[in-house]
Amino acid sequence: MAELSVLIVNYNTWGECAQAIRTLREHPPTRPDGAPMPFECIVVDNLSPRQPPAKIAAVEEQLRLLRDEQGDERAGQLIRHDENSGYSKGMNLAFRHSRGRWILVSNPDLIFGEGLISRLQRHLENDPKAGIVVPKGYWTDDFSGHLPPNTLPTLGNAWVEGFSHLSARARRRHARRLVDRWIDVWQAEAPIALPMMSGCLFLVERSFYESIGLFDERYPLYYEDADLSVKIRKAGRTITQVPDARLVHYVNRSGMSDTGTMMSRHDDSRVKYYRKWYGWPGEKWLAFTHWLIRTPKLARWRRVEPEAPFTDLGEGSEPPVIELPRSCERFLVLMSLDLRFFLAAGHFGSGDRWTPTAAAWRLFVHANFYFAVYDLSGGRREHLGVWRYHSLSHLGNAVPGSQPKAVEEQPT
DSSP states (O other), rough: OOOEEEEEEEOOHHHHOOOOHHHHHHHHOOTTEEEEEOOOEEEEEEEOOOOOOHHHHHHHHHHHHHHHHHHHSEEEEEEESSOOHHHHHHHHHHHOOOOOSSEEEEEESSEEETTTHHHHHHHHHHHEEEEEEEEEEEEEEEEEEEOOOOOOHHHHHHHHHHHHOOOOOOOOHHHHHHHHHHHHHHHHOOOEESSSOOEEEEEEEEEHHHTSSSSTOOOOOSSSSHHHHHHHHTOEEEEEEEEEEEEEEEETTHHHHHHHHHHHHHHHHHHHHHHHOOOOOOOHHHHHHHHHHOOOGGHHHHOOOOOOSSEEEEEEESSSOOOEEEEEEEEEEESSSSOOOOEEEEEEEEEEEOOHHHHTTOOOOOSSEEEEEOGGGGGEEEEEEEEEEEOOOOOTEESSOOOHHHHHOOOO
């Protein structure tokens, strides 16, 4: 019988899901002695509007191969949900069909690399304080681009982000604090406790997962991972990043397929999270900070200007090249769709210029990208400038030179 259960919720990501299962089969879990560990994969489709026969057949074929390899008719299951009930309900449905002692919650838009699962599992088996374990996240398959660790939503965080929209000084101070935390997490070479996990992939023991109540199904999309993080910490356990477990996650492919539904569900979940953990004062506080961000009365205060020095690289369908003002022993490039840099990917480098790797450039979308560079030489973190580039490449394909819609906020 399966000892580990991999749970996946799919929504319009059939191609990515097939790839995830294929890489899961290629890099399966192992027992502590290195022997193969019996496992299963349960995919729940949340009534995807897009039903491409060839891609669905690819998912079914990968699950069939998994069943054959495991010699277990239940090792690969595709469950067609009769409603788009949200990530939490879909994941809990997958859990109800699972059998393993170990539960690996996974998005479909990722790649299982060599040793990923086993490294997570060895740590969880040997660390009694760990409630769940998570990998280091990358958005490129050459591991050149780091994904930012999530920020746990609190009343203080809501106020800081709201006020930061109105004050350039507060905005830059908040961005610097985020950068400091991100660098510490990205450079960690030992296991490190995080305030919040990402729901894209984590490993948990079944009994503990059941004891904290699984995902709260009231959240239609997003904030279910924040909610679960609070429950884990209240149970006296940690959320631990295992540094040598590296995950490639092609972020938000489901959300990009239906942005209207994504944003409305994100906003709904945000209200429910603050109401649950902070009561009516939290809900009112959230409404006030939301008003600060959205009201036309304060529009002129919310105008964001790039931090000097600023360079506009124009537009193009070739990778941008950033020329630094000096050669650096080590530097960090933050890449964001938002000029505030409250959510950004990170790339480390050295020398006097930076350009995305071929693996990274293939994943650029048609949008305005902003880059902030910090000199990290000698332990310092000195801001060198901001660059803008209008990408005319979308996932490896050139697009016409039309101006893309500005991105105000990107949910995690």
